[in-house]
Amino acid sequence: MKVLIVSDTHRQNRNLFDLMKKIGSIDLLIHLGDAEGSEDEIKLEAKCPVAMVAGNNDFFSGLDKEIELQIGKYRVLLTHGHFYYVTVGTENIKKEAISRQFDIVMFGHTHRPLLEIEDKIIALNPGSLSYPRQDGRMSTYAIMEIDDKGEAHFTINEYKKC
Known part of the structure; x- marks a missing residue:
């Protein structure tokens, strides 16, 4: 699973749309908020299931502020993070994620990529494809892949325009 x-x-x-074309087939797209009204456009372009939460700038969105998912053997909490x-x-x-028995928490909001793998929890922030804020200001995204043994592997990648 990718x-x-x-x-x-x-x-x-x-x-985002260019990246989806470059990556090719994916099984799920997760958007962790601040789509700002382009939710339908993103869902149409994705050509796969989409899980999307509301961010602090999604004022008139009907999106949930959190989503609980099962990805393989992992319980995953999706949230924008500002709360x-x-x-x-x-x-x-x-x-919060540990107290609710999640294995992984994914969030955005900071526009800075982060991957923390600890015994009790994995925390992932893919950064921002549009307005990165980390040193070097590189647009970033993350890939989660589930291998044949059911184990999750994560990469945070720089998006490079053609």
Whole structure:
């Protein structure tokens, strides 16, 4: 199983659509918020199931603020992250995910990629394809792949325009 994970596209979907063409077949697209009204356009372009949560800039969206998913053997919590104050650290969001018995928590909001793999929880932020804020300001996304043994493998990748 191959999952594309993105966040904070802020209605600037060109990079996302180009990336989906480059990557090819995916089994699931996860968008962690701040699509800003382009939810339907993204779902149409994806050509696969889409799980999308509302971000702090999705004012008039009907999207849920959190989604609970089962991906392979993993219980996964999707949220934008702003309700957990992720701009000041991941402690709150990880503590919440652990208390609710999730294996993985995925979030956005900071526009900075992050992958923390610990004994009790995996925390993933794919960064932003449109407005990156980390050193170097490279647009980023994440891939989650489930291997033949059911184990998850994660990569955070830089998006490079053609």
